[in-house]
Amino acid sequence: MKTEYLIQAAIIAAIYAVLTITLAPISYGVMQVRVSEALTILPYFTPAAIPGLFIGCLVSNMLGPYGLLDMVCGSAASLVSAWLSYRLRARPALVPLPPVIINGIIVGGMLYFAYGVGIPLIGCILWVCLGQAIACYGIGYPLLRYLNKYKRIFE
Numbered sequence: 001m002k003t004e005y006l007i008q009a010a011i012i013a014a015i016y017a018v019l020t021i022t023l024a025p026i027s028y029g030v031m032q033v034r035v036s037e038a039l040t041i042l043p044y045f046t047p048a049a050i051p052g053l054f055i056g057c058l059v060s061n062m063l064g065p066y067g068l069l070d071m072v073c074g075s076a077a078s079l080v081s082a083w084l085s086y087r088l089r090a091r092p093a094l095v096p097l098p099p100v101i102i103n104g105i106i107v108g109g110m111l112y113f114a115y116g117v118g119i120p121l122i123g124c125i126l127w128v129c130l131g132q133a134i135a136c137y138g139i140g141y142p143l144l145r146y147l148n149k150y151k152r153i154f155e
Contacts, residue, residue, distance in 0.1 A: 008048035008154070009055070012039060016056025021063055028064050030108075030117050030124055033131040036060070038139035040078075040099040043086035045147065045154040050086055054079040069114050070107075077106040092144060096136035104129030 019036035020027045027034045036056065042049035057078035061070045077099075084098035108125030111117050117124060147153075 005046075005048045008046055009052035012042055012049050012052025013054075013056035013059065015039065016053060017059040020056070020060035024064070027060070028066065030111055030119065031127045031131055033134050035135055035139060037099055037103075037132055037135035038143055040081060040085055040136055041095050041140040041144040041147075043082050044089045044092060044095045044144055045151055047086055050079070050082040053082040066110075066115065069110060073106055073110050074103075077102050092148070093141070095144060096140045099136050100129055100132040103132050 016036045016039050019039075020034055023035050026032060027036070039049070039056075040053060042053070054075055058071060058075040061074045064070055066074070081099040081102040084102070085095045088094045088098070104125045108128040109121065111128070112119075112121045112124040119127070
């Protein structure tokens with residue numbers, strides 16, 4: 001792997017983890033808005049974002065309240081979402097969509113089945129999707145449009 005690739009992945013992982021942990025009160029739970037999920041648009045610019053987002057999420061989930069299950073399921077959801085976002089880079093408006101759908105289903109299902117939150121499964125999924133949509137489309141998509149003007153920094 002190129003040094004730049006590793007550096008980009010490490011920086012993305014670090015920023016993701018710092019944002020998630022610093023904003024912990026809104027980063028975990030059924031109605032979570034992980035501001036760090038705005039970074040899920042970064043696979044549009046660089047494939048280094050795929051491992052970067054995965055590792056950042058893994059570190060965040062290691063320190064979060066949901067333990068091993070969230071480390072495995074939540075981080076796997078981020079990995080799949082990042083890969084799908086990378087595959088959708090020809091259609092920028094769709095780049096933020098995989099994290100909304102994948103995390104909604106996986107994290108919403110995990111919260112319902114493993115942690116027995118007091119709302120129905122569809123409610124858990126929709127609440128997680130809503131929080132993801134706020135982060136990914138409300139913050140991430142404008143970030144994508146802004147960074148697109150400077151995409152040479154990722155080359």
